Amino acid sequence: MRIEISYKFIIGFLVVVVSGVIVNLAVPHLKIPGEFQQTFSIACALVVGLIIGAIFSRAFTTNIRQLTSAGDRIRQGDLSEDLTLQQNLFPDETSDLAKAMNYIQESLRALVGDIRGIAFKVASSAQHLSGTAQEMSASSQQVAETVDQISKGAETQAEMVEESNRLFKEVAMSINLVASSAKKVAESAHQTVETANSGSALAGTSLSSIRQVLVEAESSGKQMVNFVAQLQKISKFVEVINGIAQKTNLLALNATIEAARAGEYGHGFAVVAEEIRKLADSTTISSDEITGLVEGIRAEGQQVQASMAQVIEEMENGREAVDRTSQAFTEITDNAVGTRAKANSIAELAEQQIVSAERITRAIEEIDKVVSDNAAATEQVSAATQEQSAAMEELAQSAKDLSSMSETLLKVVKQFKLVKQEQD
Amino acid sequence: MILTLIFTLGEVVYGLEIDAIQEIIEDPVLHHVPRAEGVLKGAINFHGQILAMVDLPELLGFAGAMRDPRRVVLTPAGKSLVLTVSSIQRIVPLDLANMHAPPENCEKGAIRGVADMDETAVNLLDTDEILNQLEARYAE
Numbered sequence: 001m002r003i004e005i006s007y008k009f010i011i012g013f014l015v016v017v018v019s020g021v022i023v024n025l026a027v028p029h030l031k032i033p034g035e036f037q038q039t040f041s042i043a044c045a046l047v048v049g050l051i052i053g054a055i056f057s058r059a060f061t062t063n064i065r066q067l068t069s070a071g072d073r074i075r076q077g078d079l080s081e082d083l084t085l086q087q088n089l090f091p092d093e094t095s096d097l098a099k100a101m102n103y104i105q106e107s108l109r110a111l112v113g114d115i116r117g118i119a120f121k122v123a124s125s126a127q128h129l130s131g132t133a134q135e136m137s138a139s140s141q142q143v144a145e146t147v148d149q150i151s152k153g154a155e156t157q158a159e160m161v162e163e164s165n166r167l168f169k170e171v172a173m174s175i176n177l178v179a180s181s182a183k184k185v186a187e188s189a190h191q192t193v194e195t196a197n198s199g200s201a202l203a204g205t206s207l208s209s210i211r212q213v214l215v216e217a218e219s220s221g222k223q224m225v226n227f228v229a230q231l232q233k234i235s236k237f238v239e240v241i242n243g244i245a246q247k248t249n250l251l252a253l254n255a256t257i258e259a260a261r262a263g264e265y266g267h268g269f270a271v272v273a274e275e276i277r278k279l280a281d282s283t284t285i286s287s288d289e290i291t292g293l294v295e296g297i298r299a300e301g302q303q304v305q306a307s308m309a310q311v312i313e314e315m316e317n318g319r320e321a322v323d324r325t326s327q328a329f330t331e332i333t334d335n336a337v338g339t340r341a342k343a344n345s346i347a348e349l350a351e352q353q354i355v356s357a358e359r360i361t362r363a364i365e366e367i368d369k370v371v372s373d374n375a376a377a378t379e380q381v382s383a384a385t386q387e388q389s390a391a392m393e394e395l396a397q398s399a400k401d402l403s404s405m406s407e408t409l410l411k412v413v414k415q416f417k418l419v420k421q422e423q424d
Numbered sequence: 425m426i427l428t429l430i431f432t433l434g435e436v437v438y439g440l441e442i443d444a445i446q447e448i449i450e451d452p453v454l455h456h457v458p459r460a461e462g463v464l465k466g467a468i469n470f471h472g473q474i475l476a477m478v479d480l481p482e483l484l485g486f487a488g489a490m491r492d493p494r495r496v497v498l499t500p501a502g503k504s505l506v507l508t509v510s511s512i513q514r515i516v517p518l519d520l521a522n523m524h525a526p527p528e529n530c531e532k533g534a535i536r537g538v539a540d541m542d543e544t545a546v547n548l549l550d551t552d553e554i555l556n557q558l559e560a561r562y563a564e
Contacts, residue, residue: 250450250494253429256515257442260427270427277514 003090005060012052019052020045062086063094070101077415079109112416119409126403133396140389147382154375161368168364172357179350182343189340196333203326210319217312224305231298238287238294245283252277425517428539429496430546431509434486439539439546442515444502446470451493452477452506463561468506470497477506483557484534486510502551516541523548 003011023044027037063085070083082105083098085091255273259266428439429448447470454466454477463483467474475497481489489510496507523537526547534553539546 247450250448253448253512253515256427257445257447260442274515281514 001090002095003092005092005094008056008060008090008092012049012056015052016045016049019048023048059089060094063098067094067097067101070098070105074101074105074108078417079105079112080417080419082106108416109418112413113418115409116413116416116418119406119413123403123406123410126399126406130396130399130403133392133399137389137392137396140385140392144382144385144389147378147385151375151378151382154371154378157371158368158375161364161371164364165361165368168357168361172354172361175350175353175357179347179354182346182350186340186343186347189336189343192336193333193340196329196336200326200329200333203322203329206322207319207326210315210322214312214315214319217308217315220308221305221312224301224308227301228298231294231301235291235294235298238290241287242284242291245280245287248280249277249284252280426520427515428518428520428546428548429515430513430541431492431496432489432511432513433481433484434489434510436486437513437541437544437546438509438535438549439518439541440496440549440551441520444498444551446497446499446504448494448496448512449506450495452495463558465508468495470504470506473504475504475506477508478554478558479508480554481508481510483554498551503555505551505554518546520548 020041023041027041027044030040066083066085070081073079073081082102085095085098252273255276256270259270259273262269427442429442429445430437430439432438449468449470452468452470454468456466457464457476460466463479465477465479467476477495479491481487481491492509492511494512496509496512498505498507518539518541520537520539523539526535526537534550534557535547536550536553537548539548
């Protein structure tokens with residue numbers, strides 16, 4: 001039965017008063033001396049009052065104490081015990097208060113339980129977040145490193161592209177040189193062909209001239225033979241003349257001798273004989289001269305024949321040489337024609353190569369552009385990554401903070417005992 | 425002035441009066457005489473006569489000289505010898521009256537004297553001496 005404290009107070013007072021009255025009424029019956037009756041009644045009233053007061057206040061204070069200790073417990077965080085008042089015979093406001101405190105405890109429990117649960121979740125989430133933040137930081141670093149590599153790679157690419165460009169320019173230059181050299185070679189080959197052709201024609205002309213000379217030499221040789229035969233005839237005639245002259249000389253001598261033997265009559269005859277002898281002598285001289293001339297001519301003719309033979313031999317050699325020269329010219333012409341063809345094909349190939357080189361150069365320029373773009377993009381990515389990295393660090397830091405805060409919260413929350421079996 | 429036949433023996437110019445000469449014949453057929461002395465080259469048929477031919481150059485020490493194919497046939501006064509000489513030149517009139525005496529120590533040369541022919545010395549042949557020399561040779 002619920003009695004409010006005020007009623008309890010009133011009841012107490014009433015009881016005390018009643019008891020006083022009772023005592024007062026009773027005292028005369030108790031045979032207590034008159035002077036002690038007041039004291040006795042006061043004492044009885046006091047006693048009753050004390051007793052009731054004690055009982056009441058004890059109950060009250062016990063409840064209050066319990067409430068206080070419960071409040072203390074709650075303050076200390078022990079939410080495990082529900083408060084049940086011992087002195088709860090006549091529930092009053094303290095029991096209300098106890099109920100209220102129980103409600104408070106309950107709701108605190110619930111709250112703390114929730115907070116704990118949430119704190120756990122937060123802690124785990126914070127850890128998760130921290131872990132993720134670290135991972136992200138690590139991968140962000142990796143990305144940064146990769147981007148760095150890419151950047152360096154892009155630099156290297158750019159260098160390589162420049163190098164390639166330079167090399168291709170050199171290649172293009174040397175191809176140009178090759179092309180112009182090939183053209184020059186073709187030209188000189190052409191000239192060589194023409195020169196060889198004219199040389200060949202000259203050789204042909206020389207050959208025909210040599211042949212003509214040989215033919216004429218042959219006919220001259222025949223003429224020489226005739227010539228020598230004529231000389232022989234002359235020699236024979238001169239011999240005959242010489243013989244005649246000698247015989248005439250002899251006859252003249254003998255005639256002189258006979259004339260001398262004839263004496264006077266032989267004088268004229270002797271003179272005539274002498275003249276005849278002189279004639280014979282001069283004839284001999286002349287025929288000697290003729291013989292000398294003939295000999296000279298024969299000697300010269302032999303010389304001529306010898307030199308002609310030599311000439312013919314040399315002509316033969318010359319003919320052979322011209323033949324060989326002609327062959328050589330033909331070879332040269334063939335070679336030069338071949339060279340010209342090759343030079344022309346080289347020039348064509350060089351032209352093609354130049355075209356290809358130009359294409360390659362343009363492609364390289366494109367690559368260069370791409371590389372530049374890449375480099376720029378990489379720089380941007382790098383900057384962004386750095387920002388991201390910083391943000392990641394901040395996030396990691398925040399996660400750490402959150403984690404530590406949740407730890408703190410957990411620690412704080414752990415102080416509350418929700419269930420009796422919980423350990424601190 | 426006496427007509428003289430001028431001939432050479434080697435390089436030496438000799439002369440002989442044509443009185444002593446019968447005829448000059450050209451390269452007559454020479455018949456070999458067995459066991460004849462070297463100087464006697466052989467025998468020839470001169471108009472039916474058999475005459476001995478003497479190689480004058482060899483006899484007078486001009487053995488290496490050339491020989492004229494014409495031979496000089498001497499008159500019977502010269503024992504009709506046939507002489508081979510180096511070269512028969514011609515017949516000229518010489519002043520033999522004023523010929524010089526032959527050089528000393530020249531008996532083997534068969535020179536009677538030296539005549540003058542236009543600044544050339546002509547040794548006149550001594551046919552007797554030739555005969556003597558021949559006989560001398562045959563005597564050995």
